[in-house]
Amino acid sequence: MKPLLSVKNVTVRFGGLTAVDDVSFDVRPGELLGLIGPNGAGKTTMMRAIVGVVRPTLGSVFLEELALNALPIDARIRAGLALSQQLVKPFREISVQDNVAFAAASRKTRTPATALLHVDARLERQSALDALTQVGIATYADQSPKTQPLGILKRLEMARALALKPKLLLLDEPLAGLNSGEAYALAQTIAEVNRQGMTIILIEHNLSEVMRICQRLVVLDNGRKIADTLPKDAMSDPAVQMAYLGGDKHAAD
Amino acid sequence: MEYEISLVTAAGISVLFALSLNLITGFCGQISLGHAAFFGIGAYCSAMLCKAGMPFLLTLPFAMLLAGGVGVVVGLASLRVRADFLAITTMGVGFLFVGVVRQQDVLGGEMGISGIPDTGFSKLAFMTLTLVLCVAAALFSQYIRRSWMGQVFNAIAEDEDTTRVLGIDVPRFKLAAFAMGTALAGLAGALYANNLKFISPDSFGFIESMTVLSMVVIGGIGSVLGVTAAAVVLSLLPSMFTFIGDYKLLVYGGLLFLMMRFSPDGVTGAVNRLMAKGKR
Amino acid sequence: MLFIDLIAQGLVQGSIYALVALGLTLVYGLLRILHVAHAALFTLGGYIGVLVTNQFDSLGLAMVVAILVSGFAGVLMYRLCYEPILHRPPFVALIASIGLFIASEEIFRIAFGAYGMSYKNPPLQAQVVIGFLSFKQAELLVMIGGALIIGVLALLQSKTRLGIACQATVTDPQMAESFGIDLKKVRYVNFFIGSGLAGMAGVMVALLNNLVEPTMGSVPSYKALAIIVLGGLGSVPGTLMAAMTLGVVESFGTIYLGKLLDRNAIAFAFLILVLMVRPQGLFARK
Numbered sequence: 001m002k003p004l005l006s007v008k009n010v011t012v013r014f015g016g017l018t019a020v021d022d023v024s025f026d027v028r029p030g031e032l033l034g035l036i037g038p039n040g041a042g043k044t045t046m047m048r049a050i051v052g053v054v055r056p057t058l059g060s061v062f063l064e065e066l067a068l069n070a071l072p073i074d075a076r077i078r079a080g081l082a083l084s085q086q087l088v089k090p091f092r093e094i095s096v097q098d099n100v101a102f103a104a105a106s107r108k109t110r111t112p113a114t115a116l117l118h119v120d121a122r123l124e125r126q127s128a129l130d131a132l133t134q135v136g137i138a139t140y141a142d143q144s145p146k147t148q149p150l151g152i153l154k155r156l157e158m159a160r161a162l163a164l165k166p167k168l169l170l171l172d173e174p175l176a177g178l179n180s181g182e183a184y185a186l187a188q189t190i191a192e193v194n195r196q197g198m199t200i201i202l203i204e205h206n207l208s209e210v211m212r213i214c215q216r217l218v219v220l221d222n223g224r225k226i227a228d229t230l231p232k233d234a235m236s237d238p239a240v241q242m243a244y245l246g247g248d249k250h251a252a253d
Numbered sequence: 254m255e256y257e258i259s260l261v262t263a264a265g266i267s268v269l270f271a272l273s274l275n276l277i278t279g280f281c282g283q284i285s286l287g288h289a290a291f292f293g294i295g296a297y298c299s300a301m302l303c304k305a306g307m308p309f310l311l312t313l314p315f316a317m318l319l320a321g322g323v324g325v326v327v328g329l330a331s332l333r334v335r336a337d338f339l340a341i342t343t344m345g346v347g348f349l350f351v352g353v354v355r356q357q358d359v360l361g362g363e364m365g366i367s368g369i370p371d372t373g374f375s376k377l378a379f380m381t382l383t384l385v386l387c388v389a390a391a392l393f394s395q396y397i398r399r400s401w402m403g404q405v406f407n408a409i410a411e412d413e414d415t416t417r418v419l420g421i422d423v424p425r426f427k428l429a430a431f432a433m434g435t436a437l438a439g440l441a442g443a444l445y446a447n448n449l450k451f452i453s454p455d456s457f458g459f460i461e462s463m464t465v466l467s468m469v470v471i472g473g474i475g476s477v478l479g480v481t482a483a484a485v486v487l488s489l490l491p492s493m494f495t496f497i498g499d500y501k502l503l504v505y506g507g508l509l510f511l512m513m514r515f516s517p518d519g520v521t522g523a524v525n526r527l528m529a530k531g532k533r
Numbered sequence: 534m535l536f537i538d539l540i541a542q543g544l545v546q547g548s549i550y551a552l553v554a555l556g557l558t559l560v561y562g563l564l565r566i567l568h569v570a571h572a573a574l575f576t577l578g579g580y581i582g583v584l585v586t587n588q589f590d591s592l593g594l595a596m597v598v599a600i601l602v603s604g605f606a607g608v609l610m611y612r613l614c615y616e617p618i619l620h621r622p623p624f625v626a627l628i629a630s631i632g633l634f635i636a637s638e639e640i641f642r643i644a645f646g647a648y649g650m651s652y653k654n655p656p657l658q659a660q661v662v663i664g665f666l667s668f669k670q671a672e673l674l675v676m677i678g679g680a681l682i683i684g685v686l687a688l689l690q691s692k693t694r695l696g697i698a699c700q701a702t703v704t705d706p707q708m709a710e711s712f713g714i715d716l717k718k719v720r721y722v723n724f725f726i727g728s729g730l731a732g733m734a735g736v737m738v739a740l741l742n743n744l745v746e747p748t749m750g751s752v753p754s755y756k757a758l759a760i761i762v763l764g765g766l767g768s769v770p771g772t773l774m775a776a777m778t779l780g781v782v783e784s785f786g787t788i789y790l791g792k793l794l795d796r797n798a799i800a801f802a803f804l805i806l807v808l809m810v811r812p813q814g815l816f817a818r819k
Contacts (some may be wrong), residue, residue, distance in 0.1 A: 284624050284627070286631075330805065330808075330809060333808065333809060333812045334808050334812050335812070336623070337565075337567065337623070337762075338762055338808060338812070340567070340624070340627060341567075341758050341759060341762050341804070342804075342805060342808060344755065344758070344801075345759065345801035345802075345804050345805050346801075346805070348755065348797045348798055348800075348801045349794075349798045349801050349802055349805070351795075351797075351798070352794045352795040352796075352797050352798020352799070352801070352802075353793070353794055353798055355795050355798075356791075356792060356793055356794060356795055356798075459751075459755065460635070463631055463635060466628070467632070470628055500639065500643075502635055502636075502638070502639045503635075503636055503639035503640065503643070505632075505635065506631075506632045506633065506634070506635030506636030506637075506638075506639060507632065507636045508632070509628060509629070509631065509632025509635070510614070510629050510632030510633045510636060511632075512632075513618065513625045513626070513628050513629035513632065514614065514617065514618060514629055517618075517621055517622075517625045
């Protein structure tokens with residue numbers, strides 16, 4: 001099966017620091033891939049290289065056949081990526097539903113000309129409602145994001161990303177800041193979304209949930225890929241054990 | 254009657270000018286401290302073309318095109334710099350415009366251009382034209398607000414980075430805002446030149462850029478009604494209270510400061526808050 | 534001969550710009566506010582310089598009074614105008630500052646008249662000859678005085694507790710507070726020093742031109758903004774170099790490009806060009 005995303009020999013250097021060192025991996029359509037590693041492993045930098053916030057010093061990223069390296073962030077999103085950010089930032093002056101509808105309007109907001117010519121928001125609001133239902137917060141549609149707890153905002157982030165109807169969804173530490181009950185519930189939702197056909201890369205610290213829902217794990221340590229395995233084999237891999245339990249940790253992130 | 258007509262015309266031109274800045278600063282959140290330069294480009298363009306024999310109405314689209322074209326260039330330049338620098342870059346553009354125009358004899362140098370030919374419109378007809386264009390600009394602004402373009406502008410103004418992550422081509426939309434806002438300013442400038450029959454570089458400097466910014470800010474950034482009202486009041490203020498005439502700048506500066514200090518979302522914001530309080 | 538002369542002239546102008554821009558950069562570095570109203574303190578210093586010298590016939594006294602009054606006026610500005618709006622988005626402070634500046638220029642005009650004031654017996658006008666060049670004593674004062682002050686400031690910033698405290702409040706205010714640094718005091722001191730410098734610059738410029746008038750602050754204020762952007766916002770050495778560079782660029786520019794652009798346009802054309810090539814400023818550390 002052809003990979004959906006191909007990361008080929010990506011190296012990212014900042015000044016004298018090598019944050020990501022010759023990392024390669026593929027993501028297959030329909031997979032729920034976990035990208036894990038201890039603090040400073042380079043996960044965030046790797047994700048930034050995929051999304052386009054940083055340029056790789058070496059190597060390239062391909063979405064199906066499309067080379068992403070030269071494209072700015074918004075072009076990559078339009079090509080089929082979607083990102084759910086770690087620091088949730090909803091638009092504060094509009095409702096939860098309108099936040100998601102904005103994302104759903106990506107066809108109409110492609111260019112200023114098309115955006116100017118379209119006023120009707122009914123289709124997008126319906127799509128928004130569908131996305132909100134998918135993540136389980138449809139009842140919050142008319143609420144203001146300003147008064148919502150973190151758990152709801154995390155789901156809003158996801159719904160916004162889903163409303164873009166992406167080929168690949170990147171989730172940056174969606175469980176961070178949630179208590180164990182909320183984390184379990186959100187992880188279930190993520191697994192369900194994947195079951196419905198969405199390809200997902202999940203970057204997470206919360207190992208128990210990651211083990212539970214991911215079908216494959218890519219483990220980074222000090223910028224290098226040290227394992228690419230099934231979850232059940234990951235923890236018995238000596239390299240992974242070394243990374244998490246012993247040795248020096250550099251703050252490369 | 255003649256005096257009243259000229260007042261209304263002047264107010265109308267101010268409103269048009271203020272609405273044009275509102276598109277850039279109000280809707281899209283890009284602070285411009287040099288907007289008077291585009292007003293000036295439109296004024297000089299129309300003045301020169303009229304003196305060369307072109308019929309007045311025909312000069313209007315040219316004025317808009319030239320101002321909008323330069324606006325796009327400035328917009329492109331502004332994309333490279335971050336927010337803090339944008340204000341200073343646009344201020345620089347304003348000074349650059351005045352500085353260049355002052356030194357060109359073909360543009361009248363320091364003395365400016367005088368004896369701009371008759372437009373063929375009566376005073377009343379000119380006023381009507383100005384008001385019609387004002388209303389059109391206001392309606393257009395309102396339409397933009399309701400459209401998806403308005404939604405994108407709001408998003409960019411609130412959080413540019415998140416907007417990009419949602420797949421919006423932010424630079425292109427910013428350029429669109431600049432192009433529309435500067436073209437409209439050019440139109441206002443052309444009207445200004447033909448109303449006054451005389452223009453000089455001094456009318457398009459930093460103070461003028463601040464005056465129009467104060468109309469947008471005091472009215473309430475983004476609010477079409479608020480900006481219109483503020484433009485009308487501020488442009489008529491010196492004539493309504495003649496003793497203010499000498500203190501005009503003091504009033505503008507003071508109002509600007511007080512407004513930012515106590516109600517940064519302008520009069521519109523203050524009114525909204527009062528209405529919300531009244532409901533309880 | 535002309536070449537060196539132009540450079541010298543440029544350095545004199547640059548020193549004045551530097552003195553004004555320094556106060557601005559201190560405030561920006563501290564609060565991320567573009568404190569345009571800063572130039573009003575420059576004008577204030579100039580007026581006080583002339584008034585006190587004319588009254589008491591002592592330039593030294595005038596200098597001291599100007600620095601003190603400007604310094605306190607600056608702190609007052611911070612207290613009344615900026616402190617209450619620190620939590621708002623940055624453009625609020627910028628526009629408030631511009632409004633304050635415009636209003637203050639008008640107040641000077643209304644209080645002292647539009648045509649300005651001069652010294653009855655302008656001090657330090659004698660010419661001094663050094664090598665090929667001839668300077669007015671006042672010009673030497675500006676350059677040397679400026680250099681001294683900036684040197685002292687740079688030393689203070691890196692060597693004293695207060696200076697280090699200032700830097701800490703910029704990089705991490707909460708951390709600084711937990712170390713017992715009084716944020717308010719640091720900010721007051723910063724404003725006082727910056728504003729005092731502007732006042733001093735005002736007195737010096739009054740000496741150079743033998744004129745103070747209400748709008749004398751406009752050009753330095755806008756140029757100072759351009760300078761701190763060029764110099765890398767918040768950096769004292771960067772600001773200094775940018776100020777000198779701008780002074781020299783203007784000096785050469787007015788001679789060679791004077792047909793095309795006036796002095797201000799040259800300054801801003803330079804700024805815009807630099808920003809296009811290096812969007813973070815000329816001397817900014819990456």
